[in-house]
Amino acid sequence: TQLLEQSPQFLSIQEGENLTVYCNSSSVFSSLQWYRQEPGEGPVLLVTVVTGGEVKKLKRLTFQFGDARKDSSLHITAAQPGDTGLYLCAGPRWTSYDKVIFGPGTSLSVIP
């Protein structure tokens, strides 16, 4: 069974701090996606990582895909209150590329 685990489950930090959240699996994924979900809204795609070892940067957010394509991390530099939300990682199933499974998410709260 393909599963995605995320840690930590909850994170509360002060504005300006740095943080890293993790997405792990015992399975290899052909790609992983990161989404951010704000209260009352649906998830919004932030990035897709495809190549093992790949690093992508989106302003203050840095995404990394593990060499073995079983894990990924999201690092936020100088967090701002606008970064508050639920961060979800997701990846396509082995058996059906066009169906995606989601991790349980990391709930981030950035305190002004």
Next chain:
Amino acid sequence: GAGVSQSPSNKVTEKGKDVELRCDPISGHTALYWYRQSLGQGLEFLIYFQGNSAPDKSGLPSDRFSAERTGGSVSTLTIQRTQQEDSAVYLCASSPDGAPEGYTFGSGTRLTVV
């Protein structure tokens, strides 16, 4: 439309009643997905439509749940004889071709069964 539209945004229903949730995907998107998100949880896959193919219903939790997609566009998720454990946010997403990089989600319908 410009995005995925879901209605209603909130629904409170009594246990045992039937409910219908609607999803209007982005025009031209062939793939449509329904997910369920319980409080503090990740997304649970329910059902997937792709073009004219038979839908993948493998995620539907019971036979009280059904969904249809008319004309390759609007989709309706129906829950019969609702139970309290059905309370959740029901999210719809569409994608141009089913590729995982292309999901656009609606804002969801928050269903509360009392």
